[in-house]
Amino acid sequence: MNYWVQRLTASIMLLLAVSMLTFGAMNLLGDPLFNILGPAAADTKPESLEKVAAAKELYHLDRPLPERYVRWLGDMVTGDFGVQFSSTGQPPVSDLVVERFPRSLTLLVMAQLLASMIAIPWALITAARANRPADRISTINSFLLIAMPNFALAVILKYIFGIKLGWFPLTFKATDPWLTRIYQTFLPALTIALPAAAVYQRLLRTDLITTLQEDFILMARSKGVSRRRVLLRHALRPSLFSFITVFGINTGALIGGSLIVESIFRIPGLGSAIVEAILREDFPVVLAIVMIITTAFVIVNVVVDIVYTLIDPRVRR
Amino acid sequence: MSDTITKRLGPLFWLAVGWLAIVSLLALFAPWLPIKDPDSYFLVRGERPPYSPSGTHWFGTDQDARDMFARIIYGARVSLVIGFVAIAFGMVVGGTAGIVAGYLRGRTDKVVSFIFIVFLSFPSLVLAILITALLDRGLVTIALTLGVLAVAPVGRLARATTLAYADREFVTAARAIGAGDRRIIVRELLPNVVIPMGALALLGMAVAIVAEGGLAFLGLSVEKGPTWGKLILIGAGSRELEKSPWIAFGPIIVLFLTVLALNYAGDRIRSYYDVREIGL
Amino acid sequence: MSGLQTDGRVEQGRLLTVENLSTTFATERGPVRAVDQVSLSLDRGQALGIVGESGSGKTVLSRSIMGLLPSTARREGSIRFGDHELLGSGAVDMSKLWGREMSMVFQNPMVSLNPVMRIGEQIAEPLRIHLGMSRRDARATTVRLLRDVRIPEPERRVDQYPHELSGGMRQRVMIAITLACGPTLLFADEPTTALDVTVQAQILDLIAEQREERNMSVVLVTHDLGVVAGHTDVIAVMYGGRLVEVAPTAVLFADMRMPYTEALLQSIPRLDQPSHTRLTAIPGRPPDLLDPPRGCAFAPRCAFARDRCREEAPTLTPADNPEHRFACWYPVGSAEYLETRERIASGLTIGGRS
Numbered sequence: 001m002n003y004w005v006q007r008l009t010a011s012i013m014l015l016l017a018v019s020m021l022t023f024g025a026m027n028l029l030g031d032p033l034f035n036i037l038g039p040a041a042a043d044t045k046p047e048s049l050e051k052v053a054a055a056k057e058l059y060h061l062d063r064p065l066p067e068r069y070v071r072w073l074g075d076m077v078t079g080d081f082g083v084q085f086s087s088t089g090q091p092p093v094s095d096l097v098v099e100r101f102p103r104s105l106t107l108l109v110m111a112q113l114l115a116s117m118i119a120i121p122w123a124l125i126t127a128a129r130a131n132r133p134a135d136r137i138s139t140i141n142s143f144l145l146i147a148m149p150n151f152a153l154a155v156i157l158k159y160i161f162g163i164k165l166g167w168f169p170l171t172f173k174a175t176d177p178w179l180t181r182i183y184q185t186f187l188p189a190l191t192i193a194l195p196a197a198a199v200y201q202r203l204l205r206t207d208l209i210t211t212l213q214e215d216f217i218l219m220a221r222s223k224g225v226s227r228r229r230v231l232l233r234h235a236l237r238p239s240l241f242s243f244i245t246v247f248g249i250n251t252g253a254l255i256g257g258s259l260i261v262e263s264i265f266r267i268p269g270l271g272s273a274i275v276e277a278i279l280r281e282d283f284p285v286v287l288a289i290v291m292i293i294t295t296a297f298v299i300v301n302v303v304v305d306i307v308y309t310l311i312d313p314r315v316r317r
Numbered sequence: 318m319s320d321t322i323t324k325r326l327g328p329l330f331w332l333a334v335g336w337l338a339i340v341s342l343l344a345l346f347a348p349w350l351p352i353k354d355p356d357s358y359f360l361v362r363g364e365r366p367p368y369s370p371s372g373t374h375w376f377g378t379d380q381d382a383r384d385m386f387a388r389i390i391y392g393a394r395v396s397l398v399i400g401f402v403a404i405a406f407g408m409v410v411g412g413t414a415g416i417v418a419g420y421l422r423g424r425t426d427k428v429v430s431f432i433f434i435v436f437l438s439f440p441s442l443v444l445a446i447l448i449t450a451l452l453d454r455g456l457v458t459i460a461l462t463l464g465v466l467a468v469a470p471v472g473r474l475a476r477a478t479t480l481a482y483a484d485r486e487f488v489t490a491a492r493a494i495g496a497g498d499r500r501i502i503v504r505e506l507l508p509n510v511v512i513p514m515g516a517l518a519l520l521g522m523a524v525a526i527v528a529e530g531g532l533a534f535l536g537l538s539v540e541k542g543p544t545w546g547k548l549i550l551i552g553a554g555s556r557e558l559e560k561s562p563w564i565a566f567g568p569i570i571v572l573f574l575t576v577l578a579l580n581y582a583g584d585r586i587r588s589y590y591d592v593r594e595i596g597l
Numbered sequence: 598m599s600g601l602q603t604d605g606r607v608e609q610g611r612l613l614t615v616e617n618l619s620t621t622f623a624t625e626r627g628p629v630r631a632v633d634q635v636s637l638s639l640d641r642g643q644a645l646g647i648v649g650e651s652g653s654g655k656t657v658l659s660r661s662i663m664g665l666l667p668s669t670a671r672r673e674g675s676i677r678f679g680d681h682e683l684l685g686s687g688a689v690d691m692s693k694l695w696g697r698e699m700s701m702v703f704q705n706p707m708v709s710l711n712p713v714m715r716i717g718e719q720i721a722e723p724l725r726i727h728l729g730m731s732r733r734d735a736r737a738t739t740v741r742l743l744r745d746v747r748i749p750e751p752e753r754r755v756d757q758y759p760h761e762l763s764g765g766m767r768q769r770v771m772i773a774i775t776l777a778c779g780p781t782l783l784f785a786d787e788p789t790t791a792l793d794v795t796v797q798a799q800i801l802d803l804i805a806e807q808r809e810e811r812n813m814s815v816v817l818v819t820h821d822l823g824v825v826a827g828h829t830d831v832i833a834v835m836y837g838g839r840l841v842e843v844a845p846t847a848v849l850f851a852d853m854r855m856p857y858t859e860a861l862l863q864s865i866p867r868l869d870q871p872s873h874t875r876l877t878a879i880p881g882r883p884p885d886l887l888d889p890p891r892g893c894a895f896a897p898r899c900a901f902a903r904d905r906c907r908e909e910a911p912t913l914t915p916a917d918n919p920e921h922r923f924a925c926w927y928p929v930g931s932a933e934y935l936e937t938r939e940r941i942a943s944g945l946t947i948g949g950r951s
């Protein structure tokens with residue numbers, strides 16, 4: 001119990017630190033007024049001054065930074081992300097988030113699922129044949145995949161499967177039916193999944209090889225359990241720890257990678273939203289997306305912790 | 318001694334080092350080498366660019382008839398500088414912070430470690446986008462931005478290694494004969510932390526080079542001149558890939574080989590000195 | 598229990614016949630012959646003790662019979678189990694026999710149970726695999742097995758994990774697993790070595806009791822001659838991968854002929870000593886299996902060794918009692934043996950054992 005309280009406190013501290021950092025950076029380094037009003041922000045004409053005053057009022061820009069931070073934080077905690085900076089009306093940030101978030105989430109979940117679906121059988125097969133030719137070749141392969149930059153892999157996959165073979169569409173239409181969009185997301189998801197799968201496979205293979213030397217594996221064999229079942233039922237589960245840890249940590253890196261992959265495959269998700277927002281210096285949008293990403297990251301790591309306790313009865317707290 | 322190193326690091330290691338040396342030398346001396354001007358338009362009368370690879374243009378040309386080979390080499394100048402400056406910054410700042418935290422422990426360690434965690438729990442690309450978008454997009458800004466991102470991973474390794482060494486006999490012995498903290502850190506700890514850090518530096522340089530490419534794909538890389546990322550980007554559109562795949566694949570191959578060489582060399586050094594694996 | 602019977606199962610008489618069994622490991626430094634020309638046999642319901650110092654090849658021998666060896670091992674000779682030949686071409690598929698006809702209790706219960714699997718599942722696994730029991734039947738049988746091995750509150754224990762049990766309890770669980778399908782042959786490889794002195798006797802008694810109840814044959818492997826004394830019918834003493842003396846238990850203790858067996862007996866500790874100190878009692882080290890000595894493997898450590906011992910290896914030959922075999926040129930009681938004894942007693946031999 002104590003452990004989870006500690007865990008929660010650390011997570012909240014982390015989120016606070018990230019929010020302060022982002023909020024501070026956005027407000028100190030940019031000039032929001034200019035982006036709302038354009039050149040009028042620097043004007044001294046009376047009607048411009050009026051506009052400036054109105055905008056300041058609307059976005060609370062005339063208040064001191066700490067106050068703005070607290071106000072923003074309070075709103076955000078209650079689910080109000082504020083309004084987008086814009087000279088044409090003030091669409092709520094949450095509209096944009098609701099539209100874009102599911103696409104990015106689908107991409108990331110699909111990528112992690114694919115990565116695990118590739119990595120686990122791959123690791124099982126190579127661990128069962130450790131140091132034999134098939135395993136050696138696989139080691140080289142995973143090394144190459146890990147070194148491959150995601151944008152390069154994206155281009156290669158796009159070229160092979162999208163252009164040469166034509167198996168996958170290269171467009172993403174938000175109006176297409178749900179299943180079609182999943183299909184359109186496959187190639188980008190694979191781009192993210194392949195190097196991740198290589199990382200997972202390497203870890204899992206090593207841990208499996210260690211587990212397979214344990215006495216309880218020999219004991220299982222001596223009960224008449226088949227090799228296949230020994231691998232799946234006895235060796236896999238106790239070998240999953242490093243894999244799951246890295247699965248959690250890696251999520252942060254994959255989110256970064258997915259921004260690029262979204263842009264290459266033209267998926268209008270949070271990735272393109274944050275890039276556009278940064279270029280427009282649309283602070284509320286940037287802040288909202290950064291907080292969503294960081295929160296997702298924190299949640300994934302807590303989930304990893306819970307999964308841990310499910311897998312290993314010895315760490316039940 | 319050097320003989321055993323050659324043997325145990327293996328021929329592939331030296332192949333990787335060789336590749337890195339060639340790329341670096343080409344980049345360094347590009348203006349004085351007999352290669353084409355990267356910004357000239359080599360238009361051929363009656364033929365529309367891009368031109369495919371040939372005797373005159375080894376790697377073909379881009380849509381504006383500029384020589385890809387020359388552009389890749391000039392791109393290397395930017396990409397390698399970014400990689401080098403970034404990791405050097407990360408080493409100096411992160412390394413110092415990590416060693417000091419690991420040596421002093423206590424509250425300093427707590428604070429520094431928390432800062433590392435904050436940075437590590439932030440998808441680093443988002444941070445890079447933030448900084449580059451808010452500041453300018455000059456070479457130095459981008460390199461230093463990526464350097465800031467290297468601080469936490471490097472610092473964490475430096476801290477862990479220092480912790481592992483801080484209790485060893487030679488450190489306690491130095492303290493016993495009255496050596497000051499500064500002296501112990503510089504004379505006793507630093508030499509032991511340098512090797513694992515060196516291996517990490519090679520991997521980190523690869524990460525920084527790749528990160529530049531990522532920024533380029535978001536339209537946030539260095540504004541002036543070619544970089545590997547930008548070169549790949551202009552060839553990556555569906556039309557370009559279909560009609561003139563060499564525009565993207567030339568720089569992809571060079572970038573990939575370089576990243577691979579850095580990874581492999583770093584990996585070999587790390588396992589040669591049996592350094593614990595720490596994710597970047 | 599009639600549902601558990603396999604066709605052609607041996608109900609009485611000869612169950613296991615091992616002939617000239619040798620096991621060689623391919624290692625980086627060369628072949629290691631860990632079991633050398635071993636022949637022995639076992640009847641249904643009998644208990645055989647395999648005794649020897651650590652490293653003498655007891656574990657490799659029992660795993661060779663069972664076929665549980667790493668891929669670097671090669672076996673030669675013959676192993677007949679009931680009507681089946683287990684070695685060579687046309688050998689039966691061992692995983693069909695494992696857990697069903699023969700099973701093994703491992704030395705260290707702390708590491709031999711799967712830490713992330715409930716105890717009930719681990720016991721039920723062979724029941725479901727071999728006997729095709731339903732989940733419910735397997736659970737009922739599991740509870741009964743736990744009761745058989747004297748684990749209190751079996752209904753609660755089935756859902757626990759190994760780390761929730763003490764070492765002795767875990768060894769009982771392991772025994773329950775091995776008994777699950779009612780095997781005819783049980784190997785117990787140092788089943789008590791890793792346990793507290795206080796529970797050692799309980800575990801041995803449990804195995805003996807279950808053997809009686811199920812008319813099961815048992816191979817009890819141990820480095821402690823004291824352990825086998827009360828729990829076996831026949832004892833085989835092993836040294837350097839070979840059998841050096843085989844005899845019915847009573848005969849062996851009444852009339853042991855190998856100086857090595859005698860040394861082993863003298864090395865049984867007093868009760869107040871911790872069990873791990875006992876082996877230091879024989880000075881010197883077991884032979885190097887990569888480069889075994891030409892003559893009797895025990896010669897470098899034997900107080901009774903003479904030139905012949907170092908030149909020529911003695912073979913296992915019957916004594917007056919044909920059930921008693923031993924391999925020694927100058928056995929206990931022989932004229933040369935007595936002469937050496939006398940010299941030791943009068944202090945003439947320097948460096949001999951006293």
Ligand SMILES: Nc1ncnc2c1ncn2[C@@H]1O[C@H](COP(=O)(O)OP(=O)(O)O)[C@@H](O)[C@H]1O
Pocket residue numbers: 622624629631649650651652653654655656657658667669886
């Ligand atoms: N997998 C193996 N590879 C090579 N040698 C082995 C292997 N397993 C056992 N041995 C050797 O076989 C000999 C007998 O070992 P073991 O049967 O474990 O002895 P005991 O059980 O009597 O203590 C030892 O010398 C050991 O080094």
Ligand code: SF4
Pocket residue numbers: 855856857893894895896897899900901902903906911924925926927928
């Ligand atoms: S043969 Fe010789 S060396 Fe071997 S045990 Fe007998 S007396 Fe000792």
Ligand SMILES: [Mg+2]
Pocket residue numbers: 652655656657786787
């Ligand atoms: Mg043993």
